[in-house]
Every structure is written in structure tokens, then in C-alpha cells.
Amino acid sequence: MHRILFVCYGNICRSPMAEFIMKDLAQKRGAGGQFHIESRGTSAEESGHPVYPPAAAELKKHGIGCAGKTAMQLAAEDYGKFDLIIAMDGMNARAISRITGGDPQGKVRMMMEHTPRGGEVDDPWFTRRYAAACRDIAEGCEGWLDALMR
Numbered sequence: 806m807h808r809i810l811f812v813c814y815g816n817i818c819r820s821p822m823a824e825f826i827m828k829d830l831a832q833k834r835g836a837g838g839q840f841h842i843e844s845r846g847t848s849a850e851e852s853g854h855p856v857y858p859p860a861a862a863e864l865k866k867h868g869i870g871c872a873g874k875t876a877m878q879l880a881a882e883d884y885g886k887f888d889l890i891i892a893m894d895g896m897n898a899r900a901i902s903r904i905t906g907g908d909p910q911g912k913v914r915m916m917m918e919h920t921p922r923g924g925e926v927d928d929p930w931f932t933r934r935y936a937a938a939c940r941d942i943a944e945g946c947e948g949w950l951d952a953l954m955r
Contacts, residue, residue, distance in 0.1 A: 806838075806839060806840065806841055807839060807840050807841070807888055807889070807953050808840075808841045808886065808887045808888045808889070809827065809840060809841070809842045809843075809887060809888065809889045809891060809949075810842075810843050810844065810845060810879075810883060810886075810887040810889070810890045810891070811823035811824050811827070811842070811843075811844040811845075811891050811893070811916070812844065812845050812846065812847060812879055812890060812891065812892050812893065812897055812901055813844075813846060813847075813892075813893040813894075813897055813926075813928070814846055814847055814848050814896075814897060814900075814928065814930075815846045815848055815850060815851035815854075815876060815930070816844055816845055816846030816851060816852075816876035816877055816878070817846070817851045817854055817855070817856055817857040817860065817876050817930075818856075818857050818859075818860040818928065818929050818930055818935075818938065819860075819893045819916075819926055819928065819929070819938055819942060820844035820845065820846065820893065821844050821856045821860065821871055821874050821876075822856075822860055822863070822864060822871075822938065822939055822942050823844060823891070823893070823916065823942045823945070823946060824842055824843060824844035824871075824874070825864055825869050825870070825871045825874070826864070826867075826869060826939075826942055826943050826946045827840070827842050827946045827949070827950065828840070828842050829867075829868075829869045830943075830946055830947065830950050831950060834950065834954070836950075836954060839954075843887075844874075844877075845877050845878060845879040845880075845883060846876055846877070846878055846879065847878070847879055847897050847900035847901060847904060848878065849878040851876040852875075852876050852877060852878050853875050853876060854875060854876050855874065855875055855876075856871045856874050857930070859929070859933075859935045860929065860935055860938075860939075862935070863935040863936060863938075863939045864939070867939070867943075879900075879901060879904050879905070880904070881904060881905050881906055883905065884905035884906070884908075884912065887912065888912065889912055889914060889949075890905075890912050890913045890914070891913075891914050891915070891916050891945075891949065892913060892914070892915055892916065893916050893925065893926040893928070893942075894915075894916075894925035894926060894927075894928070895915075895925060898913055898915065901913050916941075916942065916945040916949075917941065917944070917945050917948075918945075918948070918949075919945070919948025919949055919951065919952045920944050920945055920948045926938055926941045926942055926945065927941070
């Protein structure tokens with residue numbers, strides 16, 4: 806089983822979008838049982854809050870629900886619970902390593918790593934471009950799923 810944790814800053818936009826998109830993609834490919842997927846934030850400021858309404862609305866446009874998800878902060882012990890910890894951007898990748906005490910096993914990776922463009926997923930909290938973030942995250946999830954199912 807692949808244990809994947811998606812991480813962004815607050816765990817109310819990008820990482821929960823990735824969590825539910827990846828679950829949906831894995832299920833549609835008949836591989837849902839091969840994955841355990843969660844998400845966290847590097848900050849505690851949104852802990853306990855639901856997925857931000859524009860992010861949830863964007864998921865809903867694609868037939869993906871996220872009801873019941875509330876933001877959680879990444880904890881040091883999460884490093885041992887997951888095979889991959891996928892960051893949305895470099896700032897969060899650095900914060901993950903700081904919170905978990907480093908990355909000795911090379912588990913911290915980037916969302917867009919298995920896409921032609923690479924780079925980062927812009928934070929729609931600031932850009933207000935939820936459709937663009939969803940498109941990038943879906944592309945990143947497809948790439949990761951392809952890589953993990955080889």
C-alpha cells in the first residue's frame with residue numbers, strides 16, 4: 806500500500822484538493838485499495854476549519870466531494886506514517902523538513918515532479934485562481950499515480 810500525504814500551508818485549499826483528486830483518480834483506475842491518502846498543513850492557523858468554500862466548489866465542478874474534511878497541522882510523527890510527503894511548493898517543502906526534523910529517507914517530494922512543466926502549484930488563497938490550481942493539482946496527481954503504478 807502506498808501511503809501518501811499532501812501538504813500545503815493551511816490545509817484548506819491545495820492539499821485537500823490533492824487528497825480528494827488523488828483518491829478519485831485511484832478509485833477510477835481500480836487502484837483505490839492500493840492507496841492511503843491524507844493531507845496536512847504546515848501551519849496551525851486553519852486547524853479544524855473545513856475546506857475553503859471556493860476550493861470545495863472547484864472540486865464539486867469535477868464531481869469530487871470533500872465533505873467532512875477539516876484542516877490538520879503536520880506533526881513530526883507524520884514522517885514515519887507516510888511513504889511520500891508531497892509538497893505544493895518549495896516554502897512548504899522546507900517547512901515539512903523543519904517540522905519533521907529533516908528528510909533522511911527522501912520522502913519529501915514536489916507535487917509537479919512528474920509533470921512536463923514541473924515547478925510549483927500557486928496558492929489560490931492569494932491568486933484566487935482555483936480552477937488553475939485544480940488543473941495543476943490534477944496534472945500532478947496523474948503524474949504521481951502513473952509513477953507509482955508502474
